[in-house]
Amino acid sequence: MTLSLPRHLPLLSASLMAALLAGCATTPVSGPTQQQAAAPIEVGVIAINDFHGALEPPNQSVDAPDGQGNEVSVPAGGGAWLASAVDSLKARHANNVVVAAGDLTSASQLASSLYLDEPAVGVMNRVGVEFNAVGNHEFDRGWKELRRLQNGGCEKNTRVQPCQLEAFKGASYKYLAASTTLTDGSPLFPATGIKTFGEGKDRITVGFVGLSLKTVPTLVAPDRVEGLKFADEAETINRAAGALKAQGADAVVVLIHQGGRTTGTPDPNGCNQMTGEIEPILDHLNPGVDLVVSGHTHWAYVCDYTANTRAGPILLTSAGVYGKLVTDITLKFDPVTHKLIDKRAHNLIVQSAAYKSAKGEVANSAAFPQFQPRADVAAFIQRYKDASLHLVARPVGHLSGPLGKEEGNGTAQGGSLGNLIADSQLAATLKAGAQIAFTNPFGIRTSLIPAADGTVTFGQIYAVEPFNNELVTMSLTGAAIRATLEQGLDDTGDKQMLTPSAGMRIAFDMRRPSGSRITAITLNGKPLDPAKSYRVSVVNFLAEGGDGFSGFIGGTDRTRGGIDIEAMEDWLSAVPMRKVPEEDRTSETK
Structure with missing residues (x-):
């Protein structure tokens, strides 16, 4: 008899898995004591997407089950709170990397937009992002201005004057755009990045592919992407993943500004009836891709994507929008073979301050951690808020x-x-x-x-x-x-x-x-x-x-x-x- 598995399976959180394992204790049998196997080597991938220059809490919530059978709305987001949440995850993972799946800038809050999203880049630098896939909104001011965000400087590419409050040094993280080239075939940004963890026999190498969706030209004004070409996503990923494996990557992570949506009761860690434009991309991937960090739809989910049987299970995640969530991903590698033996993820709510919505007060919830704003990030944001206050409060x-x-x-x-x-x-x-x-x-x-x-x-x-x-x-x-x-x-x-x-x-x-x-x-x-x-x-x-x-x-x-x-x-x-x-x-x- 063939057992038919669901197309997408929500993953168990680490805490729930630990609880289940704790209830499965066995009685040891007598006999020779065997040498304990070496523990797996762990790498933490900390992921966000669609920040959209949300320097301040966006006065929005995350709806999630509280573990007691209730659905609660949790106030979330804000750059300084996001920084604290990311710091808490870095503390859990001795080996860690912070990544993003696009749209960190543009369609932003006024205090960021007035300054060409230089403040949003500053926040991401302080959060510690290392790789970011270019999203569609990051082309809103044109690809030359996007290059300025990467490289820094005060060249004026729009009607707004750059460097109004301070010299702009650019993003300390790397934009990745594997599917985007100039018409002469040269890359707009690098296609891939690599980070290594540990030394000697414990050295683990993780490769990253970053890319936009091929429909970017339909989502921004044509003159903003004039002179650019956008290739097929799956073909680009397969080619880049193969190159990363050839360079010695033990695991391949895709950062893509494309995503899906789930249905039914909201659950940022669920994967109920996933649909969306990410599916045909996943279905055409070759073996070798282990994790896909997605975005664009502003939806939150954690999925074990099993429909592409040729490629094997792919862990698919998204952290919603506006920094209201951050995805805590754990990759475990065999210490001898360096083969990836386990991968799991959990969306952590970036609980911030209570606020008043159109339906009334949205209070804090004791069922989830509440973060405090990180002081240096809060001070950085406050400077731009103060400078823009005359417009914001008018x-x-x-x-x-x-x-x-x-x-x-x-x-x-x-x-x-x-x-x-x-x-x-x-x-x-x-x-x-x-x-x-x-x-x-x-x-x-x-x-x-x-x-x-x-x-x-x-x-x-x-x-x-x-x-x-x-x-x-x-x-x-x-x-x-x-x-x-x-x-x-x-x-x-x-x-x-x-x-x-x-x-x-x-x-x-x-x-x-x-x-x-x-x-x-x-x-x-x-x-x-x-x-x-x-x-x-x-x-x-x-x-x-x-x-x-x-x-x-x-x-x-x-x-x-x-x-x-x-x-x-x-x-x-x-x-x-x-x-x-x-x-x-x-x-x-x-």
């Missing part, structure tokens, strides 16, 4: 209530916060003839919680949409609008329903075949006319086909306008108290 308007960022495992929708953003962009582009505006839910980064009197600050709205995207108004037929909306719901990649401005209603049914899931679209109570031309506004990211919405590329009679964050500020300041747009503009048939 009031921009009033809002009648809190607006939470929509969460969930299904089709992403923008909710009331998406409504507010779309309305602000419609108002800002009326002079260009705009009739409709759309915003993408994946571009909404956090909730918007006004003060008790309704005051909203610039820092708050910047945290919601930190991209400084330009608004573009174009002409599209009703048929083209429908086809473009369908692209967000098709079977390629993660699913999101674009949020429309006031007056539009969209119904969809995910049970229908891909390409025909939109069931109704109305504008001001009338069905959208397939043959009629409408003026539509979106940010330049979407206008250039971002998030897979290539339908916007065909828009004609384009007019470029202001910046998204300016549109939001103007919309909030236009009235004494802006009412929360609570209506459901998108509805899913269940």
Whole structure:
């Protein structure tokens, strides 16, 4: 009989495994005492991803089981707290290396973004990161600026002046970009890195491959990656892993800015029904890859990936987003053969300070360790916070209530916060003839919680949409609008329903075949006319086909306008108290 195993198996934590083993004691039998075998050599890989310049706690939580049958929300994140959490893991592993799977910078908090993410790099230097795979957002300011982040210096590559507070020395860690080359074939950054641990017969060598996802050109403005080529991920990994083995690597670790998502009850150490773009990459790997540290989806998981039987079990991890988690990975090697004999991982919650959310107080939990901010990192961050305070704290308007960022495992929708953003962009582009505006839910980064009197600050709205995207108004037929909306719901990649401005209603049914899931679209109570031309506004990211919405590329009679964050500020300041747009503009048939 053949036993069918699940495609992905969650790994037991070290503490749980120890408890299980403790309950399995056996009685020794009489006989000669055998010499105790030498203990395995351990290497700790400490991993993060998608930090996004989150210098301060992002006022977000990690939902996790508390071990007592309850689901709790744990306040987490912040650079100084992350540094303390990483230090605690370094103390556990005499042999250790800190790595990242991309997007350490960009789409950042204001105190980092104002200074071209030089502070985020400074925090990562202090945390002790050694290797980082280049993510898609790290190209947001162009690859020449990304090279400046690596090498240091004050060359001006954007409209913002670098080195405003201090000379910038660059990242002490190495960016890895195995799949990214210049058009002449030369590398943008190194493809791989190697670190050795121990001496003599105890010497262990671990190789690292770092790479971006091949769809980077669809996720950033085209001019930011002009002159670059992005190769297939699996082919790149197989080639680089073979080269590392030839150089004597005892284990190969892949750092890749691509990932997946799980379903069901949230568990940062679970792997329930994993899906996502990481799967086809893993399925095409050759034997030799032992660990894959992933990112991009902002999801947390620990998986034993067994679907690729040819490659053998691959440990797959992700630490979510904003430094709210850090992955503690243990690799064990046979002391004689140096063969990897065990690998396991656990996502540690970086519990920081309690905060107030749209739903109320998020308190600390005694079920998880609570970290204190590391003093030197906190002082470094405070300097940039103080310098940016005049902008962060500046009031921009009033809002009648809190607006939470929509969460969930299904089709992403923008909710009331998406409504507010779309309305602000419609108002800002009326002079260009705009009739409709759309915003993408994946571009909404956090909730918007006004003060008790309704005051909203610039820092708050910047945290919601930190991209400084330009608004573009174009002409599209009703048929083209429908086809473009369908692209967000098709079977390629993660699913999101674009949020429309006031007056539009969209119904969809995910049970229908891909390409025909939109069931109704109305504008001001009338069905959208397939043959009629409408003026539509979106940010330049979407206008250039971002998030897979290539339908916007065909828009004609384009007019470029202001910046998204300016549109939001103007919309909030236009009235004494802006009412929360609570209506459901998108509805899913269940």
